[in-house]
Amino acid sequence: MMQALTRHISPGWLLVAPFFLVVVAFYLGPLANILWLSVTDPEPGLGNYEKLVESDALARILWTTFRTCAITTVFSVAIGYCLAYAMVHAHQKNQNIMLTLLLISFWISVLVRTFAWLMLLGHNGLVNNGMEAIGLIDRPVRFMRNELGVLIGMVHYMVPYAVLPLMANMQTLDPRVMAASRNLGANGVQTFRRIYLPLTIPGLVASSLLVFILSLGFYVTPAILGGGKVLMVAEYISVQLLVTLQWGTAAMLGTLMLIGVLALLWIMSRFMQLSAVFGGGATR
Amino acid sequence: MAEAAKGGLSLTGLTKRFGGVVAVDDIDLEIQRGEFLTLLGPSGSGKTTLLMMIAGFLDISAGDILLDGASIKTVPAEKRNFGMVFQGYALFPHMTVRQNVGYALDVRGRPKAEIEARVDEMLELVQLQDFGHRKPGQLSGGQQQRVALARALCFAPPVLLLDEPLGALDKKLRIEVQDQLKDIHRRVGTTFIYVTHDQEEALSMSDRIVIMQNGRIEQLGTPTELYERPRTRFAAGFLGKSNFLDLDDGTYALRPEKIDLAPAGRINGAARLSGTISDITYFGAMRKYMVAVEGRQPIEVDVDAWRNPHELQQGQAVDLAWADHAAVRLDES
Numbered sequence: 001m002m003q004a005l006t007r008h009i010s011p012g013w014l015l016v017a018p019f020f021l022v023v024v025a026f027y028l029g030p031l032a033n034i035l036w037l038s039v040t041d042p043e044p045g046l047g048n049y050e051k052l053v054e055s056d057a058l059a060r061i062l063w064t065t066f067r068t069c070a071i072t073t074v075f076s077v078a079i080g081y082c083l084a085y086a087m088v089h090a091h092q093k094n095q096n097i098m099l100t101l102l103l104i105s106f107w108i109s110v111l112v113r114t115f116a117w118l119m120l121l122g123h124n125g126l127v128n129n130g131m132e133a134i135g136l137i138d139r140p141v142r143f144m145r146n147e148l149g150v151l152i153g154m155v156h157y158m159v160p161y162a163v164l165p166l167m168a169n170m171q172t173l174d175p176r177v178m179a180a181s182r183n184l185g186a187n188g189v190q191t192f193r194r195i196y197l198p199l200t201i202p203g204l205v206a207s208s209l210l211v212f213i214l215s216l217g218f219y220v221t222p223a224i225l226g227g228g229k230v231l232m233v234a235e236y237i238s239v240q241l242l243v244t245l246q247w248g249t250a251a252m253l254g255t256l257m258l259i260g261v262l263a264l265l266w267i268m269s270r271f272m273q274l275s276a277v278f279g280g281g282a283t284r
Numbered sequence: 285m286a287e288a289a290k291g292g293l294s295l296t297g298l299t300k301r302f303g304g305v306v307a308v309d310d311i312d313l314e315i316q317r318g319e320f321l322t323l324l325g326p327s328g329s330g331k332t333t334l335l336m337m338i339a340g341f342l343d344i345s346a347g348d349i350l351l352d353g354a355s356i357k358t359v360p361a362e363k364r365n366f367g368m369v370f371q372g373y374a375l376f377p378h379m380t381v382r383q384n385v386g387y388a389l390d391v392r393g394r395p396k397a398e399i400e401a402r403v404d405e406m407l408e409l410v411q412l413q414d415f416g417h418r419k420p421g422q423l424s425g426g427q428q429q430r431v432a433l434a435r436a437l438c439f440a441p442p443v444l445l446l447d448e449p450l451g452a453l454d455k456k457l458r459i460e461v462q463d464q465l466k467d468i469h470r471r472v473g474t475t476f477i478y479v480t481h482d483q484e485e486a487l488s489m490s491d492r493i494v495i496m497q498n499g500r501i502e503q504l505g506t507p508t509e510l511y512e513r514p515r516t517r518f519a520a521g522f523l524g525k526s527n528f529l530d531l532d533d534g535t536y537a538l539r540p541e542k543i544d545l546a547p548a549g550r551i552n553g554a555a556r557l558s559g560t561i562s563d564i565t566y567f568g569a570m571r572k573y574m575v576a577v578e579g580r581q582p583i584e585v586d587v588d589a590w591r592n593p594h595e596l597q598q599g600q601a602v603d604l605a606w607a608d609h610a611a612v613r614l615d616e617s
Contacts, residue, residue: 176371176374177374181376184388184391184439185392186387
């Protein structure tokens with residue numbers, strides 16, 4: 001019996017079997033349960049999914065989520081690109097200082113950061129008071145309880161995540177390639193546009209994917225800085241779970257997010273090797 | 285394709301300091317247009333630093349660079365119009381061979397038809413006509429090297445700088461590419477400035493060689509001059525092999541292949557030294573004998589393997605002889 005088993009399965013699998021079982025029991029199991037809930041609660045069928053087309057509110061929430069995440073991604077990656085460029089091309093000593101500062105920002109909880117923005121962006125916050133004091137504005141600007149506030153909070157949280165894949169990508173570039181471009185008569189702008197930027201596309205894709213996927217699950221920041229006016233999927237799911245107790249709808253939205261993320265990864269994998277995108281060996 | 289009416293460079297008092305370290309130390313050098321000049325030296329001798337200053341990638345600490353009489357000290361790298369073949373080639377990995385080769389003309393905004401025609405011409409020059417649509421990653425090392433050469437020559441630069449371009453190739457391919465390089469140099473007539481630490485490359489290709497050490501020019505001359513008349517111990521040891529003999533009036537350099545070797549008492553002419561064979565190594569074309577001489581460094585003698593009339597054995601007593609002009613007296617240093 002044992003022999004028959006090992007003939008078909010490499011004995012190496014036996015070593016990882018306990019961990020495999022833990023993953024199945026505590027991760028894949030509940031995940032399957034959610035899939036199951038989405039088609040059985042409150043009654044069997046695709047009723048939950050029909051709400052997607054029937055309910056305007058749901059469609060609006062999904063659109064808000066998508067738009068917020070897309071804008072967050074664009075700004076985070078753009079800022080992250082500049083930071084990564086500065087870090088990669090800085091002097092070694094400065095590079096270490098910059099990397100430390102970047103990593104410190106990872107340690108500060110999203111809740112703390114969001115409340116910090118609350119202090120800064122409020123009507124009597126530092127930003128409004130400061131701008132009034134130097135005469136830039138004469139009435140406080142509404143930075144909060146709207147989409148702008150949510151975006152500021154989310155971009156701020158996401159920039160460090162955007163930096164890391166870009167840095168990993170930029171560090172693999174051969175500086176001689178850029179020198180060759182200049183030697184052949186290309187100025188700085190041409191070299192950046194025609195050589196540097198194309199060579200950092202894998203980093204841009206990885207960074208965008210990472211930021212977009214993480215943004216989809218944002219809960220605290222939209223809830224606090226959006227002041228209930230910017231309802232994103234994560235917050236809506238929590239309301240369904242805890243307030244209206246419509247677990248079927250929540251499960252359906254969760255499933256939708258999961259499928260959305262997997263679909264994104266699949267589309268990307270058609271264009272490039274995902275392992276290369278996430279740093280598994282430089283593409284040449 | 286005699287398009288190089290320009291390309292004479294003169295370096296005057298050229299110096300590069302990195303902090304307190306002097307990498308290139310007050311170099312004066314005239315480079316003729318159309319010349320194949322090699323900068324030869326060990327790593328750290330300043331040869332690459334010198335090349336990077338000529339290319340415009342490094343600022344000059346002191347001195348000047350003149351191209352056909354006009355200073356180019358303040359001209360940025362992209363405006364110097366010098367072709368360059370980089371160590372490791374530095375091809376653009378995301379572009380095809382054709383795009384790589386045409387890049388210099390493309391960024392100068394030349395018309396498409398002109399670029400295409402010129403790229404065809406260059407690919408023919410380096411015999412890569414069939415590889416235009418491949419990416420550099422799909423080419424062998426030797427082919428990449430030729431793409432780099434075509435790319436650097438495409439805009440007809442007056443000067444081509446080559447930074448150890450054959451370093452990544454295996455030995456057999458290197459000799460083949462040396463011949464191609466020499467041929468291309470003859471055909472385009474551009475001034476070639478070639479950096480290498482490989483003395484065989486330097487000897488076989490150059491019109492003139494600059495031997496560098498510690499940021500200074502150790503000796504400058506044609507390959508024959510440098511090989512036959514080395515002035516310093518370093519020049520004699522770095523370019524080819526040399527025995528060094530301390531005689532009454534100074535140190536002499538003596539090439540191993542210029543020494544006659546015969547069993548004791550049977551040498552033609554007067555024996556200059558006597559000793560015993562301590563080691564014999566066979567290289568196919570020649571045999572290397574190490575001869576232990578009382579009170580001196582062991583002396584290396586290279587003999588064509590087919591002329592081994594005496595069938596010399598290890599441990600045998602031998603006499604050594606050489607012509608007067610074979611031993612070259614070195615400057616004291």
